[in-house]
Amino acid sequence: MATFLNLLIVGLATGAIYALIALGYTMVYGIIELINFAHGDIFTLGTFVTIAILSMLGVTAANPPSTMSWVLVSELALACIGSFLFCAVLGVLIERVAYRPLRNAPRLAPLISAIGVSLVLQDVGKLWFGNTNVSFVSLPIGSVQMGPVNVDVINIFVLVVAIILMAGLQLLVTRTRIGRAMRAVAQDRDAAALMGVNVNLIIGVTFFIGAGLAGAAAFIYSLKFPNTYFYLGFEQGLIAFTAAVLGGIGNLVGAMFGGLIIGLIYSLVTLIPATVLPHGGNAWNKAVIFAILILILVFRPSGLFGQNTPEKV
Amino acid sequence: MAVSESPRKLLPNTETRKLLLKWLVAVLVPVCVFTYVWVGEQMVNGVWLSLLYPDVTSLDHDPWSLIIQSLFLLLVYGSAIALSGYLVAADSGRRNMLEVWFDVAFATVVPLVLLAVTSNLLISIGLAVVVWGIYLFVRTRIRRARHYTPPAPLASLHVIDDKERGALLRLAQQAGLWFGIIFAVITLVADIIFFATDQLAPLLLIWVAVRTVLLPVAGYFLGRLGGRMALRYTVAPDAGIEVAQSEGAQRGRMGWRGNARKVSREEQLQSLSASRASEEARDVVPNDKPLQSRGATRIYLMLLMTFVVLYPILDPILFGSGTKGRITSYGDLGFYVILALGLNIVVGFAGLLDLGYVAFFVIGTYAWSMVGSPQFYVLTGMIARPEIFSWFFWPMLIIAALLTALWGVLLGAPTLRLRGDYLAIVTLGFGEIIPIVFTQMDKYTNGTDGIAGVYPPATPCIGSFCLNWSNSPTPYYYLILILIGVCIFANVRLRDSRMGRAWIAIREDEIAAASSGINLVNTKLFAFAAGAFFAGIAGVYHAAKLGTVAPGDFNSTDSIIYLAMVVIGGLGSIPGVLVGAVVVYAINLLILNQLDTYASDPSNFLHFLPQLIHNFTFSNVRNLLFGIILIVIMIFRPEGLIPSARRRRELHHTTNEDEEAEPSALDQPPGTPEFEAEMKVE
Structure with missing residues (x-):
């Protein structure tokens, strides 16, 4: 039981990270109907920037801090903001260079271009930190006893930060002028332009926020997981995108729940014994996730929360 | 004239x-x-x-x-x-005379000089394509600047x-x-x-x-x-029936018929829409x-075909020593070509974005390596003796292809209701799952170690002349040549068949196609099956040629590379896909390796790069290069290097291939023959 609860909490925390990445996918898809394949790799670069900023401040994996102090907390906050800004600016740049010229091209064109950007970013990461695993700084954060389970504080921290970010995004989209403009552009770009919305600016803002969330997710990821490498974002991005599709792509709430569900599955699959699947569930978690995705899409082709819009002729 | x-x-x-x-x-x-x-x-x-x-x-x-x-x-x-x-x-x-001379110089002289300088076929083709692309770009710019019409x-x-x-x-x-x-x-x-x-x-x-x-x-x-x-x-003159009949008496019936056909061709051309007719008029003489x-x-x-067929014999004379290695690598290039042709059916013809094509290749590869290797004993308890089982390569080529086609249908079936991007992610998922399955089911597939000692094919000896499959790459070269020939033939026939036209119809507009009576389920499933079929052939060949198979050799980046071949060449265009495969393979395996040897040589001018950037090698930035190529091609030439005629017309609706302004028939007032011809459904 304790194992199960523990896995549940770990799953929720992992899922929160997936949800943050999935939000970027879903926002971009909602507004320009493009699978932003580069999003996962923006996330990778976010983890690298986090490491780079922390090592510039003297906090390295080889020389981890022994106690928590306000200095350390402010350094971490700086890393988080740095990662957010870096990824956000990168996202806007990518949109400007690779997607905007193709806005009226046939649908496959921007997708291929996105794959191209993804390949480029992967190799940039590879050139920057090499072809190996790069360790994150391990923080001196302990665990607390909650009922029968011993929970790592970091999981709770991750959940809290993710929930704050998601709530903020939800507020931004539903309550502010910019959010309204974003929804308008997502609904009908031409009509929004006629109503005086600066479409290019709004698409840029969407990329800024979406990629920024990936940067924040990268920072949180660096707290929770031991290491990163250049291909990490592509793999995690695939799973996060699955989460976005699962929730119904283009739907913010869907992406959040999709992320949490995928995180839970990812973590609970470990419970499957080796008698059912060879080598136990852990070796199969990606396969299980995609199998579930396929199953869900067979019965609900537009995801759990997506509306099944009839096609216009 | x-x-x-x-x-x-x-x-x-x-x-x-x-x-x-x-x-x-x-x-x-x-x-x-x-x-x-x-x-x-x-x-x-x-x-x-x-x-x-x-x-x-x-x-x-x-x-x-x-x-x-x-x-x-x-x-x-x-x-x-x-x-x-x-x-x-x-x-x-x-x-203009100069225009022709420049075109010819960049299309033939540049590759020939490159061949003479590098004496490496693939590198010079790759570089020539790059030069040609730059030339086309510059030419378009100059024409535009000079208001060339x-x-x-x-x-x-x-x-x-x-x-x-x-x-x-x-x-x-x-x-x-x-x-x-x-x-x-x-x-x-x-x-x-x-x-x-x-x-x-x-x-x-x-x-x-x-x-x-x-x-x-x-x-x-x-x-x-x-x-x-x-x-x-x-185009022969319209002699008219009377003239034709009087001449027919002298020339026999065929003369009359030939004349009548040609006249109708002229009329046919006149009645086509401007963009279509400009393409057709390209073949009429004078043009x-x-x-x-x-x-x-x-x-x-x-x-080209003579060169390709005679290549193994010409190679030592043209390029000097190292024939064996080169022919081996062209044998590998061959299965990329087949994969690209297969993927072209799914993505290029039917417009179903498949990002997990590698899954079918893996299935094809394992199909032969589980039968034609010692692994067969592990699976069935029967000893697969090489002198007998090598012969099974030939039937397995078809059986494995049918098997992968069946898998194509199985994997395609759940995706039928999905559209565009959902389909892309599900196929990507398949591409991830299948290698995992083959890794983890190690009872049957030997896990991450893979299967070694896969048998090469066997052929009968004619007298004392036997094909040496185990030591010489030349039989594989001819085998893959024949397979590619069959695949191109099948691709062309499929494209022009009723099914092929249905694919193109659902690519253009699914709902319109469905309302015109096209069975979406059958059409899509057949596209998946046909695409997977070719991957199966390529897989069996690959397993036999390489001799070892391991699941680590396949990942979703491979699917993206295959997609890059199809897209760079030109979606839906068979010659384009061939060129795309050659170009990608050339960049991937030869140019980058060659540049690495240059860069590691301290006397070379490229040596500054590894010193400037930590752990820099050209093979390390392979994807960087591909990514940039993909983006640039999508922005400047979204139809690919050699686009299919239909797609070119689509993507450049008012301008033709050189982005030249062209008066559209729709500029005419309604009622004129040009306007009516354009409004007619082709």
């Missing part, structure tokens, strides 16, 4: 002089480059020397190789002369009567003859210089003398042949772009 009076003299008149100059330079320059910069002269002299000096051991006296070489040389020079005749007869003479396309439809046919034929003869004379003089002068500087064996002077006489004579007849080819594509017309393309194709 410049030819109004029939030139009976061998000297060209003033009107045709310009035409001759244009095409003789355009053909002679590449031929001379081939002869003197690359290997032409060496090969000819090599053949004659080994015939004339049978005692010299350093020469290659293998009769088989000599026959192949002389055959190849005859074809190259013969088709060059015929081509000059064809081009002169086919040209409408409206395009090409001649209106349909005006080139020119009706040719018997008198003019005769004149064209004589013109072609003249071109061939003059080609022969000029080339004979050039080679004579060159050989005299070589002889004077003691670089020419004295006995070869016999050949020089014979050649000088032979070339003009051959030119006369081959030019006539080229002219005949051009005349096949002319604006004879270099791209069907007759010329046939000559290129014939040359």
